[in-house]
Amino acid sequence: MNERILIVEDEIKLAHLLKDYFTLEKFASYCIHDGAEVVDWVKENQPSVILLDIMLPNKDGMQLCQELRQFTNVPILMVTAKVEEIDRLLGLELGADDYICKPFSPKEVVARVKAVLRRINGNYQVNSSFALDQNRLKISFSGQSLELTAVEFYLLKTMFKESGRIFTREQLMQHMYEDNRIVSDRTIDSHIKKLRKKLATLCPEREIIHSVYGVGYRLDVDT
Incomplete structure (x- = not known):
């Protein structure tokens, strides 16, 4: 596979666990733990899918989703522990393509990313x-x-x-x-x-x- 997965997650162990699962499925995956680093990285590297946690240091996922949609239509899957309907709708209004709620199985995350890629290819x-x-x-x-x-x-x-x-x-x-x-x-x-x-x-x-x-x-x- 040539797809590049960007994992934006400040829980380092969780981010690396997801990275390991994507590596097993032959994806190229990259981790960022600080919201302030995301926009520049995406502009330079053009990932195929972004897994974007909401709660991040320096810049949260909602703000990042809005900023990313100003210049890219890359699929964005919001990762969140917030399950309230208003948070879901707000994410969709800002341009998110899907939600993954914590706690989750890494296999579920990989499956959801594959589903997004099947839909757009x-x-x-x-x-x-x-x-x-x-x-x-x-x-x-x-x-x-x-x-x-x-x-x-x-x-x-x-x-x-x-x-x-x-x-x-x-x-x-x-x-x-x-x-x-x-x-x-x-x-x-x-x-x-x-x-x-x-x-x-x-x-x-x-x-x-x-x-x-x-x-x-x-x-x-x-x-």
Whole structure:
């Protein structure tokens, strides 16, 4: 594998344990224990996935997630002991792609990272006047392109493959999260809200994602 995993964790023993597990799976993994060092490292090294703890010295994970999203769409998995819904939603609003809650099994973490990479690796897809570039997490329309986060891209791809179909929130969650975890409907709404805002910059004259009252969402790229 060529994927590079950045582990941002101030519990040094835990970080090195995760590193060992990723090494066994043939990933190249790197550890950072201080939040202040993360942004410069990411700019210079371009990891494939970032495991980002929330509680860090000098700069916390929430702030880092927001800063990273200013220049990269690399998948970010927030690692946290905080399980309150508001923390989850805040992380998603800032651009996180997934959550891993402590305590966890290192094997679970590796599996979740593999799941993210499976979702984003693939070929160039075209439908109507839109094109999805899965290798670069981009969508293009009439010569304009737009970068998405991994979870935004996978959500769009799921709806894109069946344009016109109405998806319930539960169906979208089942497609997005392979481990059948229980998440709030508001999590999907949060992603849809951000996705709509981004799509509006690409084609402001069209509404691509429609809300179907009492049911869910429908994507329409053919009108």
